[in-house]
Amino acid sequence: MSHHPDPASFRAAASRFSTGVTVVTSSGDDGAPVGMTANSFTTVSMQPPTVLVSLKRGRTWQAVSATRRYAVNVLAADDVAIGRHFAGAPLAQGTPTLEAREGFFLLPQAIAQFGCEVVNAVEIADHTLFIGEVRWCRHRDGLPLAFYASRFRNGLGAEILPADAMAYPAEGWTI
Numbered sequence: 001m002s003h004h005p006d007p008a009s010f011r012a013a014a015s016r017f018s019t020g021v022t023v024v025t026s027s028g029d030d031g032a033p034v035g036m037t038a039n040s041f042t043t044v045s046m047q048p049p050t051v052l053v054s055l056k057r058g059r060t061w062q063a064v065s066a067t068r069r070y071a072v073n074v075l076a077a078d079d080v081a082i083g084r085h086f087a088g089a090p091l092a093q094g095t096p097t098l099e100a101r102e103g104f105f106l107l108p109q110a111i112a113q114f115g116c117e118v119v120n121a122v123e124i125a126d127h128t129l130f131i132g133e134v135r136w137c138r139h140r141d142g143l144p145l146a147f148y149a150s151r152f153r154n155g156l157g158a159e160i161l162p163a164d165a166m167a168y169p170a171e172g173w174t175i
């Protein structure tokens with residue numbers, strides 16, 4: 001038996017953990033905004049308010065490493081195109097507007113925004129966990145964009161399930 005699952009099995013199993021979708025932004029060398037789609041956003045602690053994102057090396061990673069600051073913008077259900085744009089599939093109509101506010105770059109249509117200062121950066125494999133203290137945040141009502149089984153999904157959060165709701169895997173395990 002090998003020490004790791006094969007990458008396809010790992011990706012498929014990990015994709016069953018449903019997440020929201022964020023765009024992590026920062027400021028590039030020239031002061032212009034950079035951003036990338038990230039679903040690795042996690043809240044870490046309440047006191048002080050602390051979050052993390054796990055970013056692989058690239059333009060946004062470079063900007064966060066240099067400035068030690070980033071913003072997390074939580075996407076609404078109707079912002080699939082923005083999620084795709086910041087994952088490398090550019091919108092035909094051009095780059096979405098990012099507003100400079102409170103020293104961060106913010107997506108106006110996000111349902112929540114967090115402005116963070118990096119307090120710790122932990123390198124793991126080909127990613128870095130950027131642990132950030134939240135300096136500023138705000139939110140508004142709206143259904144979130146979700147990501148599950150490698151697909152964008154609509155409307156997670158629309159339905160509150162009863163505590164005894166239970167489902168068994170109809171097809172059984174895939175391995």
Ligand SMILES: Cc1cc2nc3c(=O)[nH]c(=O)nc-3n(C[C@H](O)[C@H](O)[C@H](O)COP(=O)(O)O)c2cc1C
Nearest residue numbers: 036037038039040054055056058059060086087088
């Ligand atoms: C739904 C979704 C979630 C993603 N989450 C992450 C993530 O948490 N960390 C990461 O490094 N890349 C993630 N990616 C891939 C990056 O968005 C993509 O590689 C991006 O182009 C990197 O931008 P950069 O060149 O500014 O680094 C995700 C992509 C998608 C579609």
